Amino acid sequence: MNPGSYRLSRQVLQQMIDQEYDELFNQNETIYNTQVQGQSYSQQSQRNIDELFTTTLSEPLKKMHASYLRSVAKNCYQEKHLDDHFPNLQQVELCRELERQKIMGKFEKYHALARDSSKFKYQDCIFAANNNLNRAIACIEEYVDNTKNDNNIIAAQFKIDYPNFA
Structure with a gap:
């Protein structure tokens, strides 16, 4: 059978892409990929950011x-x-x-403003945390939560600004 004729599901293809990404960019062994089966804060925030485009607004953005x-x-x-x-x-x-x-234009501007707002809050929080590790971790957790909240806010504003695409 020709490998080019294989039909793979989206989930299998996504797992293959994730595995290749991890091999390329996550070369350091951490507790997140050895002891704890989970995701680092960086991976969680990136997943939340990508979720806006892959699930929440995927169809409306394709129409746009x-x-x-x-x-x-x-x-x-x-x-x-x-x-x-x-x-x-x-x-x-x-x-x-x-x-x-x-x-x-309106969507791109609002998206950039919302994401920048969360980044600035995070940077200010890290600056205020100074050398306190617990406060810094709380800042990171808050940033991850803010990326998820930003998705909801951006999606709601998208429906207001672009009712013909939603």
């Missing part, structure tokens, strides 16, 4: 991106920009960026 691509195809690839004698790549790129801002 498809709308963006249709708009770009309609508005940015006009004959006047694609002349063989004078291709105007800069004009096409500018048009694509303007279309992206029209369709996704």
Whole structure:
């Protein structure tokens, strides 16, 4: 049987990707991958951040991106920009960026502000913790919780700003 014709489920493929990622980037042995079967705080926060795009807003963002691509195809690839004698790549790129801002700009701005807010709270908390390990761990745990709360806040704002995609 040809290995290219295997049909693997999403879960198996995701496990393969996770295993390869762990082999590449988690080369240090820690208690999280030897003694305790769990995830480090870094892995938890990254999972929470990714969850917004993989589950919470996956379908609406796909619809939004498809709308963006249709708009770009309609508005940015006009004959006047694609002349063989004078291709105007800069004009096409500018048009694509303007279309992206029209369709996704509000979401991207709000997403960045929400994530930055959590990062700043975390940095301020770590600074205030100084050399107190228990307070620093509490800051990290609070940051992990904030990443999860940010997902809910961003998703709620997305539904308000983009009811046609939700």
